[in-house]
Amino acid sequence: MANRLATEYVKTCLQLTEAEMVSFIQMFVDQGASLQVKVLENGNQEVVLPDDSEEEINLSFERKNNLYICQGTCRIRNKDLVNLMRKAVSTYKGDAVVNRIYPAYTMEYTYKQGAVVKIVEKTSQSDKLIYEYKDTLGELRMLFLKNEVEQEIVSLKAQVNSLLDLRNELQDASLREHIDERLQKLTHRLFVLEA
Secondary structure, three states: OOOOOEEEEEEEEEEEOHHHHHHHHHHHHHOOOOOEEEEOOOOOEEEEEEOOOOOEEEEEEEEEOOEEEEEEEEEEOOHHHHHHHHHHHHHOOOEEEEEEEOOOOEEEEEEEOOEEEEEEEEOOOOEEEEEEOOOHHHHHHHHHHOOHHHHHHHHHHHHHHHHHHHHHHOOOHHHHHHHHHHHHHHHHHHHHHHO
8 A cells, every 4th residue: 555645635624613622622632642722812723733744733713603713724744633634524524625645646535514525536647536426315306396397387378378368359360370479389388398
């Protein structure tokens, strides 16, 4: 198996309540990660984690409407921190694009609401789709709920009825002829939609 060089969180979005923020920090502490939490004067917090490369990973949480929101990027080399970040994205239903970087290729994982929805293997020559989540049940439900055709049929029938009423009231043959042409087009469209 190839040796992973680093994991890069390209786009990360975590939204935590105050209680979740405490459990997020505790999750890292429980796993023995040494970290610093800086509370800024405006209520924002910054979680600083030391990485293997002697660089620090800074996770900035901006406080908005009783939520702590972390958006940003970071590169992690420490395997334990990588696993903790993956667990955090999953546990707290985060969205992220994560690159797992190997010597010859990169695996790109896309997370939505904490679940992996897409995996792509990227090399210098090409991109290969490995996995993509398909919400077949959701797509079928949306298709079932789509009712534009039914609404158009109801509208066309109402137009036909009003044109027939108008035709019956008119004595002028040229106007009746014009209405008949319009009725012919509407009935053809109805036939197509109901087929």
